[in-house]
Amino acid sequence: MGPATDIAEPLEVLETDCGYGLGVRSLAAWRAGDVVHRFSGVVGAELKQHTLQVNEHLHISGTRYIGYLSHGCDPNCRLDMSSFEMVALKDIAAGDLLTIDYAATEDRLFRQFACHCSALTCRRWITGRAEGADAEGRAYLARLALETAA
Numbered sequence: 001m002g003p004a005t006d007i008a009e010p011l012e013v014l015e016t017d018c019g020y021g022l023g024v025r026s027l028a029a030w031r032a033g034d035v036v037h038r039f040s041g042v043v044g045a046e047l048k049q050h051t052l053q054v055n056e057h058l059h060i061s062g063t064r065y066i067g068y069l070s071h072g073c074d075p076n077c078r079l080d081m082s083s084f085e086m087v088a089l090k091d092i093a094a095g096d097l098l099t100i101d102y103a104a105t106e107d108r109l110f111r112q113f114a115c116h117c118s119a120l121t122c123r124r125w126i127t128g129r130a131e132g133a134d135a136e137g138r139a140y141l142a143r144l145a146l147e148t149a150a
């Protein structure tokens with residue numbers, strides 16, 4: 001099932017209004033399970049800011065959209081790194097910001113960061129799946145715990 005539109009690539013990179021830099025918005029509506037986008041790029045060994053991990057040793061860079069996806073702890077998309085497809089996890093409306101869970105593909109992040117997504121399951125500090133919080137993250141989480149206890 002594709003989108004009900006004839007726009008060849010109904011995605012748009014934009015500056016997000018929440019101060020997290022660039023994001024990707026869908027210009028079309030999708031149903032859960034739809035392939036939203038097929039991506040391509042340059043696959044190499046280097047981990048960089050907008051790369052995504054393909055397997056244990058390789059990262060993809062120079063992608064048109066997926067390098068700019070925002071993180072969400074309860075995301076509306078996932079990346080299939082064997083078929084190079086972005087798949088909708090939920091129904092998506094035209095205009096929605098597309099999100100993925102960075103820890104679903106990345107062992108290590110180029111840079112860990114605080115998360116303010118609205119998910120009930122928000123992890124507050126985002127790391128790769130194979131690493132713990134760095135010193136900044138541990139301090140941030142400790143501060144949050146104090147504020148919650150107060």
Ligand SMILES: [Zn+2]
Pocket residue numbers: 072073074115116117118119121122123124
């Ligand atoms: Zn979050």
